[in-house]
Amino acid sequence: MIEQVAALYDKKFNCPYCENSFASKRVRSGSLSMIKRDSDFCTYFKEQSINPILYTVNVCPSCGFAFTELFTERLNPAQKRLVGERIAAKWTPKELGGNRSLSMAAAAYKLAIYAAELTDQVHSVKAGLYLRLAWLYRFTENASEEKRFLQIAVNEYEQSYIHSDYTRGDKEMSEVRVLYLIGELMRRIEQYDKAIQYFSRTLEFRNRTVETGILQMAQDQWAQAREDYKEQQKGLPSAKIS
Numbered sequence: 092m093i094e095q096v097a098a099l100y101d102k103k104f105n106c107p108y109c110e111n112s113f114a115s116k117r118v119r120s121g122s123l124s125m126i127k128r129d130s131d132f133c134t135y136f137k138e139q140s141i142n143p144i145l146y147t148v149n150v151c152p153s154c155g156f157a158f159t160e161l162f163t164e165r166l167n168p169a170q171k172r173l174v175g176e177r178i179a180a181k182w183t184p185k186e187l188g189g190n191r192s193l194s195m196a197a198a199a200y201k202l203a204i205y206a207a208e209l210t211d212q213v214h215s216v217k218a219g220l221y222l223r224l225a226w227l228y229r230f231t232e233n234a235s236e237e238k239r240f241l242q243i244a245v246n247e248y249e250q251s252y253i254h255s256d257y258t259r260g261d262k263e264m265s266e267v268r269v270l271y272l273i274g275e276l277m278r279r280i281e282q283y284d285k286a287i288q289y290f291s292r293t294l295e296f297r298n299r300t301v302e303t304g305i306l307q308m309a310q311d312q313w314a315q316a317r318e319d320y321k322e323q324q325k326g327l328p329s330a331k332i333s
């Protein structure tokens with residue numbers, strides 16, 4: 092608990108809808124020690140209660156508009172009207188900017204997803220929100236909710252790839268990385284044929300990218316997807332009789 096208090100600090104934000112100024116917790120990067128990273132980049136820290144993904148979303152306590160630093164800074168008049176009607180008018184003032192449990196963080200993501208859909212944020216922003224919400228469910232071992240949100244995340248990443256908006260905001264995202272990630276999310280939702288296609292497209296970047304770590308992961312997960320696919324075929328009707 093002492094660790095947690097020292098690791099968090101207040102950061103000030105201005106609400107793009109009501110212009111209220113409020114504070115939301117952030118994690119000091121120096122206080123994190125990573126334990127492991129899953130094949131879809133979900134990262135685990137020694138102190139999971141200060142995993143930065145719990146603190147990505149800012150929720151305006153006075154109007155309920157929830158956003159991340161990747162949202163557009165301004166709302167146009169039509170978006171403002173929608174937020175006013177669908178979010179602010181229904182909001183009971185409450186504070187989500189303090190220390191967050193996993194369930195409070197999930198609630199914040201759901202608010203941000205609703206706000207992102209309503210205000211037409213780019214696909215990459217929506218994809219990132221859905222993926223992180225899926226990870227929160229992974230942390231609580233809720234496999235069905237995890238899979239539900241991975242499914243939406245991968246659709247958004249595919250759209251993001253098609254519309255080339257995947258570099259907007261996320262500095263780490265590159266073409267080779269987004270192709271790999273789509274492949275891996277497809278594998279996780281058991282769309283093995285699509286997973287294999289996306290891993291193959293990733294591997295076409297051999298000799299064209301400095302991201303050799305991603306190529307290695309694509310190679311490994313491509314092999315895994317082929318295995319998974321064979322297992323799935325075995326599990327089809329004929330096997331059920333035995």
Ligand SMILES: [Zn+2]
Nearest residue numbers: 106109151154
């Ligand atoms: Zn507000």
